[in-house]
Amino acid sequence: MSAQTSVTTVYQVSGMTCGHCEGAVSAELSGIDGVSSAKASAATGEVTVTSDAPLDEEKVRAAVDEAGYELVGKA
Incomplete structure (x- = not known):
């Protein structure tokens, strides 16, 4: 079996202003x-x-x- 590769994507999000915002977005995406x-x-x-x-x-x-x-789109 081969090791699975991961995909990393960067998205642009508008409206985040603080750590709470970061946590909310990260939690939903997770x-x-x-x-x-x-x-x-x-x-x-x-x-x-x-x-x-x-x-x-x-x-x-x-x-x-x-x-x-x-979500604005991919960065």
Whole structure:
């Protein structure tokens, strides 16, 4: 068996201003099947997501929306 490779994608999210914002976005994105980590930065407005396969952008958009923020797109 070969080792599974992970996919890292950086998304631009608008509206994050603090650590609470980062936590909310990271938590929602971490709930998507296949996501192994999600790290948001209010300073850059970016979220780095590592998953076992490319993610459906609509699922990412829905998770960010659920957290109360807006997905701008891939950074």
